[in-house]
Amino acid sequence: MTTPDLxxxxxxxxxxxxxxxxxxxxxxxxxxLERFAGRLGLxxxxxxxxxxxxxxxxxxxxxxLARAVLDGVHRVLIVPGPWVFSVDDAKARLAVRLxxxxxxxxxxxxxxxxGGGSAPPDADxxxxxxxTRT
Numbered sequence: 416m417t418t419p420d421l422x423x424x425x426x427x428x429x430x431x432x433x434x435x436x437x438x439x440x441x442x443x444x445x446x447x448l449e450r451f452a453g454r455l456g457l458x459x460x461x462x463x464x465x466x467x468x469x470x471x472x473x474x475x476x477x478x479x480l481a482r483a484v485l486d487g488v489h490r491v492l493i494v495p496g497p498w499v500f501s502v503d504d505a506k507a508r509l510a511v512r513l514x515x516x517x518x519x520x521x522x523x524x525x526x527x528x529x530g531g532g533s534a535p536p537d538a539d540x541x542x543x544x545x546x547t548r549t
Contacts, residue, residue, distance in 0.1 A: 429460035436467030
């Protein structure tokens, strides 16, 4: 039973996208996302995945995530970095705005290992068109 003071805790979501297909990066980031959720006192996230998908093409995992957020299934999203949405910074910000408008209250990024910035795997940066340089 829930009360207004103790709302039902929703399962967090996680989103991963890689191009080209990268199984080892998926496994590594999935484990890191689960550990991060645990450190925050959250259950393991439901993972939405677009492995081998360009950010400019169809992304069924992202579409499922957006629908789930809109339906109220998730309110917290954990990602390795904004690059999972798009290697183009403006398009990544647009994806964040879309998820926020759909009802996502928090989008958390993994803390960078060793204090550096979060970046996409090298293959993603080399092969995907439209990346803006930072």
